[in-house]
Amino acid sequence: MRAPLPLPALHATHAGIWIAAPGGEVREATRGEAIARAAETPHIILNAPLVGQRLGYAELSGLDLLELFAFIHPARFAVPTPAGLSRSAGLDPPSSESEAASILQRIAGALIERLTAPGWPEREGAWTVNESLHRLGWGWASLVAKRLERPEREAEEAPSKALAALELKPGMVVADIGAGSGYYTTRMSKLVGATGRVFATDIQPGMIELLNRRIQNENLANVTPVLGGMEDPKLADGSIDLAIMVDVYHELQNPQVFLQKLRPVFKPGGRLVLVEFRKEDPKVPILEVHKMSVAEVKLELEAEGFVMDKVIDVLPWQHIIVLRVK
Numbered sequence: 001m002r003a004p005l006p007l008p009a010l011h012a013t014h015a016g017i018w019i020a021a022p023g024g025e026v027r028e029a030t031r032g033e034a035i036a037r038a039a040e041t042p043h044i045i046l047n048a049p050l051v052g053q054r055l056g057y058a059e060l061s062g063l064d065l066l067e068l069f070a071f072i073h074p075a076r077f078a079v080p081t082p083a084g085l086s087r088s089a090g091l092d093p094p095s096s097e098s099e100a101a102s103i104l105q106r107i108a109g110a111l112i113e114r115l116t117a118p119g120w121p122e123r124e125g126a127w128t129v130n131e132s133l134h135r136l137g138w139g140w141a142s143l144v145a146k147r148l149e150r151p152e153r154e155a156e157e158a159p160s161k162a163l164a165a166l167e168l169k170p171g172m173v174v175a176d177i178g179a180g181s182g183y184y185t186t187r188m189s190k191l192v193g194a195t196g197r198v199f200a201t202d203i204q205p206g207m208i209e210l211l212n213r214r215i216q217n218e219n220l221a222n223v224t225p226v227l228g229g230m231e232d233p234k235l236a237d238g239s240i241d242l243a244i245m246v247d248v249y250h251e252l253q254n255p256q257v258f259l260q261k262l263r264p265v266f267k268p269g270g271r272l273v274l275v276e277f278r279k280e281d282p283k284v285p286i287l288e289v290h291k292m293s294v295a296e297v298k299l300e301l302e303a304e305g306f307v308m309d310k311v312i313d314v315l316p317w318q319h320i321i322v323l324r325v326k
Contacts, residue, residue: 003113003205003206004024004102004108005044005106006022006023006105006204007044008041009043009044009045009101009102009104009105010037010038010043010044010062011045011046011051011100012034012054013054015097017029017031017055018097018098018100018101019034019043019101020101026098026101028098031055031056034055035055038055041253042061042062042139043062043063044062044104044108045060045063045064045065045104046065046080046081046082046085047066047080048061048064062139063108063139063140064139065107065111066080068108068111068112068144069111071122071130071133071144072111072114072115072120072122073088082104086103086106086107089111091103091106109204109205112144112147112204112206113206113209115148126148127145130144130145131145134287142247142251142290146180146207147181147207147210159183159184159187159246161314162275162320163184163187165312165320166242166271166273166320168188168191170191170192170193170195171195172196172241172242173197173199173239173240173241174188174196174197174198174240174242174244175198175200175201175235175242175265176188176198176200176243177228177243177245178201178203179201179225181211182210182211184244184246185198185200185220185223186214188244189220192222194221196222197223197224198220199226199235199240200223200224201227201228201234202225202226202227202228203228205227208225208226208227211223230253230254230258231254231258232258232261233265236265237264238267239267240270241266241270242271242272243266243272243273245275247290249276250276250290250291259304260305263304263325266325270324271322272306272322272323272324272325274292274319274320274321274323275315275318275319276291276292276297276318276321277290277291277318277319278293278313278317278319279291279292279293279296280293280294284317285317286317292319294308294319297323305325305326307324309322309323310322
């Protein structure tokens, strides 16, 4: 069984409205509640215009599965219903309207997983297309980007400079939070060496499977994948010398709760490193919602028990913001 995408989903028909929580629990909802929740947090939906019409909320937007399907399978047809997309994704169709809400999460998981499949025929040029859609505000873009590695990344983001600035040493225990396909994980693995350890966390089971394959293929014996939660990194207290979050912190739905769970995992003197696109620089070609300023980081994280250590600006577009536990 393919793992569902742990994001909320919304299914609305003439018979009723159902919301699936990130963990898959489904319950009925009123029209007003559905509109309020969808306005507050992007939900996985199927055919946003139609769902918006059924809710009487024409402005509805979210993570539309039809858009994701078209990105991944641009030349393929699927019946635009939960049953039709289920079959296209190789899943059993839902047996009830309430089950349809949770099947949307599984369809999303199956489609996202396809991005990392070796035989995906649309890989060439996918990063460029996704980047253009990202600038236009496409809801799926950040999730898709985590699964696509582009050859220009070193030139545009200079991750090797970021890691050099952190002065990682053999024997250190580090965490790559929101590791995605393991771009930073593999590089940190070499820097901390056989006596060190890298905990690579992600909230997507599909990404954990990808990391496991990469660990095996590249013989990364010092890397441990961790299936984290949306509000909990699932790391042991007092275990980490340094944790890095690359373009991840601004995506957290409840950053205060996450930070409260993250703070105890550090060893004395441990460091938290945020790599975020510079909001202060209008020339950085990223949507404003995906940028953070140093002032914003300082305000939010110092309120949760961290203190600013230093800001390292050696990257073309991003801040490297180093914090320590108070």
